[in-house]
Amino acid sequence: MSYVATDLHGVCGMMPAFATANASDWKQRQTLNVDGLQKGLDRAINDGVHMIATTGTFGQVWNLFFDEWQDLVKASIETVNKRVPLMLGVTSANPRELYLKMKFVRESGGEGVLLGLPYYEPLPIVDIPTFYRQVAEEFPDISIMIYHNPVNHHVKIPVATFTELVKLPNIVAMKDSHRETREFLKLHTIIHGKIAHFVNQTQLFPYMSMGASGCWSHAIWAGPWPVLALYDAAADGNNDLASAIIEDIAPGGGGMDERVRRGHSLHEYAGYIDVGAPRPPFSYGISDDGTEKAKAAAARWQKLNEKYRPMVEKRRGKVAVTA
Numbered sequence: 001m002s003y004v005a006t007d008l009h010g011v012c013g014m015m016p017a018f019a020t021a022n023a024s025d026w027k028q029r030q031t032l033n034v035d036g037l038q039k040g041l042d043r044a045i046n047d048g049v050h051m052i053a054t055t056g057t058f059g060q061v062w063n064l065f066f067d068e069w070q071d072l073v074k075a076s077i078e079t080v081n082k083r084v085p086l087m088l089g090v091t092s093a094n095p096r097e098l099y100l101k102m103k104f105v106r107e108s109g110g111e112g113v114l115l116g117l118p119y120y121e122p123l124p125i126v127d128i129p130t131f132y133r134q135v136a137e138e139f140p141d142i143s144i145m146i147y148h149n150p151v152n153h154h155v156k157i158p159v160a161t162f163t164e165l166v167k168l169p170n171i172v173a174m175k176d177s178h179r180e181t182r183e184f185l186k187l188h189t190i191i192h193g194k195i196a197h198f199v200n201q202t203q204l205f206p207y208m209s210m211g212a213s214g215c216w217s218h219a220i221w222a223g224p225w226p227v228l229a230l231y232d233a234a235a236d237g238n239n240d241l242a243s244a245i246i247e248d249i250a251p252g253g254g255g256m257d258e259r260v261r262r263g264h265s266l267h268e269y270a271g272y273i274d275v276g277a278p279r280p281p282f283s284y285g286i287s288d289d290g291t292e293k294a295k296a297a298a299a300r301w302q303k304l305n306e307k308y309r310p311m312v313e314k315r316r317g318k319v320a321v322t323a
Contacts, residue, residue: 002111003085003143005172008196010050010214011231012087012175015041016221016267017060017072019276024283032068033276034075040221040273041079048312049224050214050231052080053114053145053175055089057152058218062093062119063279069101074108082111087145087173091116091153095131102139114175116147122154129164136168145173146195159183162190171195175216177203184210201227202250205242208234219249222270222298223305228312248304264291269298272305 018040023031041052054076055061055069064072073088080086090101090113098118105113115135117123123131136144146165150156156178165171177200179187188211191197196213204215217227226249233242264286267275277283 002141003172005194005196005213008051008085008145008173008198008213011048011201011220011224011227012051012053012198012214012216013044013049013220013224014056014058014175014216014218015052015054015076016058016218016273016275017055017064017068017279018274019279021277023277023279026280029065030068031276031279032064032071032075033274034071036274036276037072037075038079040275041076043273044220044224045080045083047224048228048316049084049220051085051087052076053087053089053216056091056114056116056147056175057149059089060279061089061091066097066100070104073105073110077109085112086110087112087114087143089114089147091119091147093118093120095134098135099138102135102142106139106142110142112143112145112172114145114147116149117153117155117157119153125155125158125161128155128157128161132165132171133168136170140170142170143173144168144171145175145198146171148174148176148178150178159187159190162187162195166191166194173198173213177216181206181210201230202246204230204234205239205246209237209239218267219301221267221273221275222301223272223309225309225312226301226304226307229308232312232315245308248307264294266294266297266301269295270301271298 018033018037020031020033022028076086088105088110090098092098095118148157173196175198184207192211198214198216199207199212201215201217214231220227226245230242230245233245
């Protein structure tokens with residue numbers, strides 16, 4: 001087993017599946033931009049992102065050919081080069097395909113995976129421990145981050161199920177954002193110190209004071225500074241600052257307009273990475289209005305980067321550099 005729960009904390013960047021310029025064409029066979037991936041990953045790690053997870057929903061694990069996914073895994077392992085924990089997304093509708101993915105991760109030198117439930121048909125709750133046990137026992141040398149996504153995987157994992165999951169020593173983390181506060185506290189009586197719990201960035205306050213290890217974020221790929229500043233504030237117990245940063249990130253308690261599911265996204269226009277063109281079906285129905293909204297979201301996020309980067313750099317004892 002490569003990672004343990006106490007190794008894992010901070011901001012987990014949920015990586016996009018960096019795309020080529022022609023990726024919107026549904027007839028294209030190879031759409032992974034390896035150069036963009038390597039440069040983007042290297043920049044995020046150098047700028048202080050604590051952990052990387054690939055090929056979730058934002059990373060289009062379901063929307064890549066198997067050889068594209070393999071290329072992404074190899075390039076990610078090579079680029080990260082053990083500088084931060086790396087969880088490689090292996091979720092599949094088909095457990096037999098999952099086995100092939102797990103084998104490839106092991107053969108490629110991967111140390112951790114992001115693993116959600118088989119998602120085409122809802123997995124019965126009684127079978128959830130069986131599913132994770134099968135994977136954990138077959139690959140005891142690979143650390144597992146549970147990818148809890150009830151919306152896309154059609155099942156919410158009940159708190160009681162974790163009494164079984166914590167018995168599997170290589171389940172060490174979870175990406176999760178679907179617990180109200182009382183449920184969260186009850187869950188941590190079971191998992192605390194055993195499964196590092198990463199919540200949505202806008203939940204860091206108050207959830208970090210209740211046991212969360214950090215947060216997951218798509219937004220860092222438009223520039224990580226607001227989210228890094230938020231983590232620092234939450235880690236320092238500066239609740240007023242953390243609350244203010246959350247309001248900056250998601251005004252009025254709403255979600256960020258990242259537009260990660262359809263059309264263009266702020267990541268394309270923020271200038272931090274070369275995320276590439278949206279693949280089908282994200283490329284369907286693109287409108288001028290949607291594109292302008294993505295550009296406006298990128299411009300707003302760039303201002304937040306300018307606001308919070310000096311704060312983050314000062315705390316790290318660095319001189320802020322204009323990006």
